[in-house]
Amino acid sequence: GNSVTQMEGPVTLSEEAFLTINCTYTATGYPSLFWYVQYPGEGLQLLLKATKADDKGSNKGFEATYRKETTSFHLEKGSVQVSDSAVYFCALSVQEGAQKLVFGQGTRLTINP
Amino acid sequence: DTGVSQDPRHKITKRGQNVTFRCDPISEHNRLYWYRQTLGQGPEFLTYFQNEAQLEKSRLLSDRFSAERPKGSFSTLEIQRTEQGDSAMYLCASSLDQGIYGYTFGSGTRLTVV
Numbered sequence: 001g002n003s004v005t006q007m008e009g010p011v012t013l014s015e016e017a018f019l020t021i022n023c024t025y026t027a028t029g030y031p032s033l034f035w036y037v038q039y040p041g042e043g044l045q046l047l048l049k050a051t052k053a054d055d056k057g058s059n060k061g062f063e064a065t066y067r068k069e070t071t072s073f074h075l076e077k078g079s080v081q082v083s084d085s086a087v088y089f090c091a092l093s094v095q096e097g098a099q100k101l102v103f104g105q106g107t108r109l110t111i112n113p
Numbered sequence: 114d115t116g117v118s119q120d121p122r123h124k125i126t127k128r129g130q131n132v133t134f135r136c137d138p139i140s141e142h143n144r145l146y147w148y149r150q151t152l153g154q155g156p157e158f159l160t161y162f163q164n165e166a167q168l169e170k171s172r173l174l175s176d177r178f179s180a181e182r183p184k185g186s187f188s189t190l191e192i193q194r195t196e197q198g199d200s201a202m203y204l205c206a207s208s209l210d211q212g213i214y215g216y217t218f219g220s221g222t223r224l225t226v227v
Binding site for chain 2: 004032034036041042043044045046049089091093097098099100101102103104105106
């Protein structure tokens with residue numbers, strides 16, 4: 001079946017630190033990969049995506065590269081800000097049928113000033 | 114367009130009561146999804162509509178749950194005879210045909226069953 005495994009949190013960093021949140025996946029097909037972010041009290045927002053191997057998704061200083069050989073899609077940011085504090089979800093979607101999203105359990109990130 | 118709207122934002126109900134949630138998707142989106150998110154977990158797929166047709170339902174969607182999307186516009190999710198285990202955030206999302214490029218989620222309805 002399809003599944004996503006994320007680095008467990010919570011993760012606490014100081015402002016301007018380097019961020020990595022690990023994500024690996026298992027999929028029966030050829031999935032698209034996503035990172036979603038959930039700020040306190042809000043719904044999920046699409047942060048970035050990649051639809052094929054070696055694609056790099058990027059947005060707001062965050063990046064993730066679709067690595068088919070290691071079945072990974074790690075999220076990185078070179079210098080985090082307090083406003084990046086949120087819960088981050090890695091997810092995949094396969095092309096068949098409903099194209100539903102399968103999510104990881106989420107990683108809570110707190111950035112201290 | 115203001116995105117995906119969900120109503121209500123919060124609902125507290127007594128065990129055994131029925132509840133209904135509403136989702137208004139982005140107007141040009143033909144796909145609509147319902148997910149459930151429990152505390153500390155990622156969202157889990159419940160069901161999916163393409164236009165007015167409900168095409169897939171998760172095993173999580175017991176016979177107490179029913180979803181509709183009349184005329185392919187807004188959708189409702191009803192839970193009958195609520196149980197404490199139904200307490201969760203219920204998220205609605207919509208997309209165009211190519212859902213593999215990502216959805217737009219609403220802010221969710223938080224249900225608490227007491």
